[in-house]
Each structure stands twice: as structure tokens, then as C-alpha cells.
């Protein structure tokens with residue numbers, strides 16, 4: 535059983551950092567969490583959005599974003615297409631389901647022929 539993040543989209547932007555005013559440090563990252571166990575994988579619906587400044591080495595939270603950053607954010611958010619959050623069964627699960635169906639079938643067959 536595990537939960538891991540995978541990156542959907544990243545973008546370095548040329549806006550000024552609200553914290554250190556550098557124009558070269560900001561980067562957007564859009565990630566999605568994926569839950570996985572032996573039987574299925576499932577992506578979580580929510581996309582995790584972070585704006586990080588590599589110049590002052592900290593996350594820049596939306597409360598401090600300028601209008602320009604928000605505009606750039608809107609643009610990049612559309613490029614970060616989340617994966618479907620539909621549960622995907624693994625082959626082992628199909629085998630188990632098939633095996634179960636055969637077992638049930640045999641029981642019904644056995645009972646109806648007594």
C-alpha cells in the first residue's frame with residue numbers, strides 16, 4: 535500500500551517573488567497523489583498546486599500572490615490536466631474475480647445436480 539505524488543506540470547515563471555523580489559526563482563508545480571495497493575491504483579481527484587521560490591528557498595502561498603502571478607497561475611493550471619480518478623484494477627484482481635466466479639459457478643452446478 536503506498537501513496538506517491540507524480541508531477542503533472544511544472545513551469546518556471548518570470549514574475550517577481552513577493553518575498554524576495556527576485557525575478558528568477560519562481561516555479562509552479564502541479565502534482566497529483568496516487569494511491570496504490572496490491573489490487574488497484576487510484577489517483578486522487580485533488581491537484582496539489584505549489585509555487586516555490588528557488589531564490590529564497592520557500593513556498594510562496596496564494597495569500598501573497600500578486601495579480602500577475604494569479605494570471606500566470608490560471609494559464610498554467612489549464613495545462614496541468616489531472617489524470618482520471620477512476621479506480622484501475624490490477625491483473626491480479628481480475629484473476630481473483632475470475633477465480634471467484636468459477637468457484638461460485640461450480641457450487642451452483644454442484645447444488646443443482648444433487
Ligand SMILES: [Zn+2]
Pocket residue numbers: 551552553554555556559587588589590591
Ligand atoms: Zn523568493
